[in-house]
Amino acid sequence: xxxxxxxxxxxxxxxxxxxxxxxxxxxxxxxxxxxxxxxxxxxxxxxxxxxxxxxxxxxxxxxxxxxxxxxxxxxxxxxxxxxxxxxxxxxxxxxxxxxxxxxxxxxxxxxxxxxxxxxxxxxxxxxxxxxxxxxxxxxxxxxxxxxxxxxxxxxxxxxxxxxxxxxxxxxxxxxxxxxxxxxxxxxxxxxxxxxxxxxxxxxxxxxxxxxxxxxxxxxxxxxxxxxxxxxxxxxxxxxxxxxxxxxxxxxxxxxxxxxxxxxxxxxxxxxxxxxxxxxxxxxxxxxxxxxxxxxxxxxxxxxxxxxxxxxxxxxxxxxxxxxxxxxxxxxxxxxxxxxxxxxxxxxx
Amino acid sequence: xxxxxxxxxxxxxxxxxxxxxxxxxxxxxxxxxxxxxxxxxxxxxxxxxxxxxxxxxxxxxxxxxxxxxxxxxxxxxxxxxxxxxxxxxxxxxxxxxxxxxxxxxxxxxxxxxxxxxxxxxxxxxxxxxxxxxxxxxxxxxxxxxxxxxxxxxxxxxxxxxxxxxxxxxxxxxxxxxxxxxxxxxxxxxxxxxxxxxxxxxxxxxxxxxxxxxxxxxxxxxxxxxxxxxxxxxxxxxxxxxxxxxxxxxxxxxxxxxxxxxxxxxxxxxxxxxxxxxxxxxxxxxxxxxxxxxxxxxxxxxxx
Numbered sequence: 001x002x003x004x005x006x007x008x009x010x011x012x013x014x015x016x017x018x019x020x021x022x023x024x025x026x027x028x029x030x031x032x033x034x035x036x037x038x039x040x041x042x043x044x045x046x047x048x049x050x051x052x053x054x055x056x057x058x059x060x061x062x063x064x065x066x067x068x069x070x071x072x073x074x075x076x077x078x079x080x081x082x083x084x085x086x087x088x089x090x091x092x093x094x095x096x097x098x099x100x101x102x103x104x105x106x107x108x109x110x111x112x113x114x115x116x117x118x119x120x121x122x123x124x125x126x127x128x129x130x131x132x133x134x135x136x137x138x139x140x141x142x143x144x145x146x147x148x149x150x151x152x153x154x155x156x157x158x159x160x161x162x163x164x165x166x167x168x169x170x171x172x173x174x175x176x177x178x179x180x181x182x183x184x185x186x187x188x189x190x191x192x193x194x195x196x197x198x199x200x201x202x203x204x205x206x207x208x209x210x211x212x213x214x215x216x217x218x219x220x221x222x223x224x225x226x227x228x229x230x231x232x233x234x235x236x237x238x239x240x241x242x243x244x245x246x247x248x249x250x251x252x253x254x255x256x257x258x259x260x261x262x263x264x265x266x267x268x269x270x271x272x273x274x275x276x277x278x279x280x281x282x283x284x285x286x287x288x289x290x291x292x293x294x295x296x297x298x299x300x301x302x303x304x305x306x307x308x309x310x311x312x313x314x315x316x317x318x319x320x321x322x323x324x325x326x327x328x329x330x331x332x333x334x335x336x337x338x339x340x341x342x343x344x345x346x347x348x
Numbered sequence: 349x350x351x352x353x354x355x356x357x358x359x360x361x362x363x364x365x366x367x368x369x370x371x372x373x374x375x376x377x378x379x380x381x382x383x384x385x386x387x388x389x390x391x392x393x394x395x396x397x398x399x400x401x402x403x404x405x406x407x408x409x410x411x412x413x414x415x416x417x418x419x420x421x422x423x424x425x426x427x428x429x430x431x432x433x434x435x436x437x438x439x440x441x442x443x444x445x446x447x448x449x450x451x452x453x454x455x456x457x458x459x460x461x462x463x464x465x466x467x468x469x470x471x472x473x474x475x476x477x478x479x480x481x482x483x484x485x486x487x488x489x490x491x492x493x494x495x496x497x498x499x500x501x502x503x504x505x506x507x508x509x510x511x512x513x514x515x516x517x518x519x520x521x522x523x524x525x526x527x528x529x530x531x532x533x534x535x536x537x538x539x540x541x542x543x544x545x546x547x548x549x550x551x552x553x554x555x556x557x558x559x560x561x562x563x564x565x566x567x568x569x570x571x572x573x574x575x576x577x578x579x580x581x582x583x584x585x586x587x588x589x590x591x592x593x594x595x596x597x598x599x600x601x602x603x604x605x606x607x608x609x610x611x612x613x614x615x616x617x618x619x620x621x622x623x624x625x626x627x628x629x630x631x632x633x634x635x636x637x638x639x640x641x642x643x644x645x646x647x648x649x650x651x
Contacts, residue, residue: 211471213460216449220457223446230408230440231458232429290448340448 027284027292030335031299034282034328038303042310049306049313056190062305063194065279066298067253068272070198070205071245073280073297077209078242079222079289080136082125084143085246086272091147092118092254093264094155097164100172107172107259115251121147122247126240148270155266168262180252181260194256198298201249206294218242223290278325279304282332286340303328356384359419359521359552360405360436366413367400374400375576376413382521382552387543389555389563391596392573398556401573402525405554406438407431432458437519439510441526447499451491452480454498455513483516484509487545504535511542515549522546523554528562540566560596564589572596 023029042049068085075082095117100110121143128139152162159165167173183192209215217238220228229235258264281287282303283296304325311321359382366376375397382388392398403409404416407425415422418434425431428438445454456476462468463475480494489508491501498506507527514522524543528536544566547553557563563570570587572580572595580595 211473212469213462213471216453216457216460216471219449219453220446223448227440227446228457230406230428230438232427232432233458234429290446 027336027339028296028299029284030332030339031283031296031303034332035299035303035306038306038310042306042314046310046314049310052188053190054309054313056192058302058305058309059195060190060192060305061308062298062301063192063198064253064256065272065275065304066198066301067194067201067256068246068249068276069279069283069297069301070201070294071242071249072273072276073283073285073292073294074205074209074218075239075242075246076277076280076285076287077222077289077292078218078239079225080129080239080242081140081277082243082246083137083140083273084121084125084147085140085250085276086274087144087147087151087269088118088121088247088250089253089257089272090151090264090266090269091121092251093258094151094164094254094266096255097167097258097264098155098158100167100170101165102158104170107167107170107176110167111176111255114254115248118247118251118254119244120247122243122245123240125246126236126243129239129243130236144273151266151269162266164264164266166262167258173259176255177259180255180258194253197252197256198301201252202294202298205245209294214238214241219290221289222286275304275325278329281336282328284332284336284339286336287333291336291340300332356386356550356552358383361417362401362405362411362414363417364414365401365404365411365416367404367409367411373576375404375411378414378571378573378578379581380554380571382554384520384552385547385550386568387547387553387555387566388569388571389557389567390571390573391557391560391563391592392579393558393596395575396573397576398558398573399525400576402438402523402554402556405431405521406436406523432519435518435520436523437514437517437521438523439507439514439525439527441507441529445498445506445510448497450495451498451501451509452477452494455480455483455494455509455516459517479516484512487512487515487542489542502535504531504538507531507539508542511539511546515546515551519551521552521554523556525556526558527555528557528559536562558596560589560592564592 048054068089072082072085092114096107096110096114098110099105099113100107103109125136125140125143128134128142129136132139155162155164179193180197181193183190185191209218217228217233220231220233221235221238225235257268279300280292280297282300283293283298285292285296307324307328308318308321311318311324361379361381363379364377366378367374378397378401380388380390380401390398390401400409404411404425407428407430410424410426416425417423418436423430423434425434431438446457449457452473456479461472461476461479463470463472477494481491484491484494487508489505489512491505491509498509501509507524511522511524511527527539527543531539540562543553543555547566555563555567568584570580570582570584570592571578582592
């Protein structure tokens, strides 16, 4: 067959325009440009922004969003939302703390029970979705409200106040703290453990999405669940695994909160789920699913980190931060819709 | 079950198959036999039960009457996966592919290939790209950039990729749901070319369509559906395109319709023409104005 030769030659010939088109259609492109722009703005207006120590602060702020933005963006590419993601982080921290304290157990026991709890919530979300065919917006709004109530109710019932007792003197605390909340300083740059977790999840999440069979399924169930089902993709199971991923992310972040502050406020976390979604959308995820990038979600988290700290360094009124975030979201959503149209019916 | 073999080995057969959704009988008493290297066309108007039939064959819905045999073995399929495992692949008009995904990812969707080094966990992306290009070339589809989203291809090209995918993954039976419905004349021709290419590769093809011209171009057998029932089943030798078109267009219904729509000046002495009786609940056709020509197939369903 002479076809391979022909293919190779033609491949070379139209290689450049194809590569250019692919670059322009990359979901992260908008987020990358926005991240550079935000960096430049604060580099100009806020002198402390460029200090090495500020970089550590920005990275830490970004990582606390980024850890959740990874699984949330995967879920979004799979076509679903998780509104319970924010309070689930608090649930993870509360469970870990209260189990260890009440059982006077090594803190690892609490941490493991907490992992089982967050995975169970993730599984419940996925199971409800698959079983009832209700939109994930409703299903996870339900779990969001239930968890918000349970966080407060259980904590008050057990400890009598809205926060947990300190577990700083318990066995295993130091090791857990090392794993979830330690920090290393290299040449004035302080890097918290969450940054490593974030990078790890980022690499694994992006690899799974782009280079595994499961990643192919994520794109497919988000892009067209019926088409995916018709070629044999287990749609419900794929989505459930994505919710388990959110559960795992919530566990990591919850343990970080617990082991860096010793105690947990039971009312925290409400509203953060929206920030994770914003990071994913700024990173190029389509609200409707089927398109997006994990790396983009990291850029979204980084923009969040730079903006939230940059506003303080620039001594602007921090009240404007949310305004800025909302404007970014709208711009990103418009850009994503445009990129999607290009990708779908781009120039032939 | 039937053992007669004419053009090839029998791949699947339906005998008196029916399906109800709640109180609605969407399909009843439909029989169909498909052999290797044969194109069997299922024709019918909107709502005739074509999609229900396709869903039963491809495993999306389970039939609740009759027998469905694949390779001589009676089956009840619960999922498309089970149908695929038995070599029955379906290409749907509107959900053949995921538009935003690259061509090669679509081609391997559900049948992804892993590399050896990572224990099959890592996708063999380059190999899959090359295979996609080759498989498409073998079907006569020339596509260099398999990384472009499949949504950028034309409707006909998308259907062709889906057909090539089914052939590549060793399907024995290919079910095509209205492959030419949304296409222009030229594109329809291209798709029909790949349908015959699949037949020549030894597959049995079930072609669902409401276009008798397209069906007659490629079909070996024609099954007509009307309001959930079989309204005819003919081998190619026994029917002409004119007959097929007439039957498809409603046969006697059409004759009545043309009669009714005729200019009043073409003096019609019968008073009933000006006073059409309603023909009962559920009737969708024109009023039955000619009692001298009752059609036994015209019995209306009473839900």
